[in-house]
Amino acid sequence: MTASGLKFPQGFRAAALAAGIKPSGRTDLSCVVSDAPCVWAFAGTRSTTAAACVTRNREVYAQGGPVRALVVNAGNANAATGQQGARDNAAIAQALGRVLNVDAQAVLTASTGIIGHLLPMDRVLGGLERLPGALGPDALPFASAIMTTDTRPKTAHATLSTGARIVGTAKGSGMIHPDMATMFAFALSDAQVDQAVLRAAFPGIVNRTFNAVTVDGDTSTNDMALVLANGQAGEVDPAEFLTALERVLRDLARQIAADGEGATKLLTVQVTGARSEAEALAAARTCCVSPLLKSAVHGNDPNWGRVIMAVGRSGAAVAIERLTVAVQGIPVFAGKPLPYDAAQVSASMNAPEVVFAVNLGVGNAEGEAWGCDLSAEYVRINADYTT
Template identity: 80%
Template sequence: MTGAPDFSRLTFPQGFRAAAMAAGIKQSGNPDLSCVVSDHGCAWAFAGTRSTTAAACVTRNRELYAGGAPLRALMVNAGVANAATGQKGARDNLDMADALASVLAVGEQEVITASTGIIGHLLPMDRVLSGAEHLPEELGDAALPFAAAIMTTDTRPKLAQAVLSNGARIVGTAKGSGMIHPDMATMFAFAFTDAAVEQTALREAFPGIVARTFNAVTVDGDTSTNDMAAVLANGAAGETDLTEFLTALESVMRDLARQIAADGEGASRLLTVRVTGAASEAEALAAARTCCVSPLLKSAVHGADPNWGRVIMAVGRSGAQVDVEKLKVSVQGVPVFAAGPLNYDAAAVSQSMKTDEVVFDVDLGVGTAQGEAWGCDLSAEYVSINADYTT
């Protein structure tokens, strides 16, 4: 895979500051506790995992979201998921938010939380609370330390930005490498902007953006207990054209989703599936994501095998309508199926697949809707990483 872009000089939009530290939650000693703080109250939108075993952070964030009050901060621990930890876990999550709120002199309801790591372990609250007390001492405008501190099995931080015509900026960051099949909405995705955006409009648009970006990415088909995505807008840059803003926000989220797929555990290739000719956008996305999650297709991509039959299989079980007499499939731009097998140079196509990104184009032949999803190849390293995850 190609190296990550240089984010060393990327800063948060005006009015946002971040801090990261090694609080001793991770055995590695790497940074594991972080926060982003806004000088002003933020309009916000949120999406959380559909898992029925959702972690305490997701449950509490949903309750705050229903209340609709503005936010001032986000606090993240990347070491312990604090999922399947019962009432003690819920209290610990609340105490984590309250600890940061107290230091910042804001209400605990103005702080949302995110946790990631091993499921079933309680938070080491002495380290969390001590870290929360000292986090504000580290506040600055650099984005990279926060992006690095929220990682678990990621091999690199994930950041993206967009600049709007009035100078407002959107900076997004995400973490995720394994247990990725968000269905929201461990994957986190956070976007911060100094654009002034009305909260109702932001919340109306966000589910569709999530569907086309983070719900269109998959690494292994497993939905985490802790998946979440959120956008915070503090308005420091003034009024912004809503259409321009939402287009830019989706662009940032799409960039982050692709980065997550490309950094899938053990991945050597990004898998992109573009579906056209679908009856609806939802069916196009379903067909594309089913292809991306298929172990057979992912294995074929790893081996640079242009086995288009794996695509035919996947779209057929996706639930999307398909007209086989009009169905078309291309690999790396080379047509391989059009209502039947086509003659093509399999060796040449295989060679073209030995690159950072492998693209399949599929026309379902039943409508005009389209959608795109992203995944990665399936390697022996993925098995090794997850076989040794807790031991």
């Protein structure tokens, strides 16, 4: 199913419109509402300069109650905006709650865009009044409205054996090196699941998916990931649900990496032979964030020494005499340099996805991370971001 035909699970409706937050005039205010209370799990940035939306959502999360709606604005992060920013964020939740007849404490908020600017609250509040009239089951308008420098909307979905569904949407292209989740990722399901089980499993799922993504080494002030389940499709097997949820979030994570600012290729690093999953993920993500390796990938340069360098500084244990590296399935190092056809490897790297396979030679744990190549276009985008 393409994003254009994707519907949210039963009991969920969404709306999107242009409230005038973005100078471009594109859609920039959206919401999702559930007909029934949702159990939920949340992960927010560990940045010490977290935005008002992350701080408030974390407080609501600690209270443990159900949620009914999520409101998102794009074009303005409402971060580093002081007490006024916090008041504006709370006012958005209250306003949407009022127009939807939902308790404000059951409304979550999310903001993305430029840091350090107060929201144009007259436009936001005016847009919120119009959102209920635009509610419908289609996922694409919502997925498009949450974008900033993304070049395309990001969606993924799964259907369980009972017929229950999970539909995920995400945004993210730059300022991506998460320490919890990534940019925005919202997964909605009509499955009936236990909140305690969901919350216990979610940190591990996030760590293996969104925490394994990097574009440029910068962690946003507004990163968050959410999963909401309203139970409208009935009970499901918890293990099947969590497996499907991780599959959906992994798909979204790869889409974010592939759509990194200025990216022309998806960079995948698969690490095996690690002492622990945490060390495998650290080694893989360090490779993906290395500007040297990312530049080599952009130029189709099979410079495997940059993998050795990145792994060595990652903090993961390595036995270099047993360390192996392969590029696009072609072995280039196994405790010592291997003979290979550089032109052949270079040609294999001229592809939408470039895969490095690394065995650290010290254990049985594994992990995978995703990034993208580094192009001159990345510099252009960020040099002109506010001007």
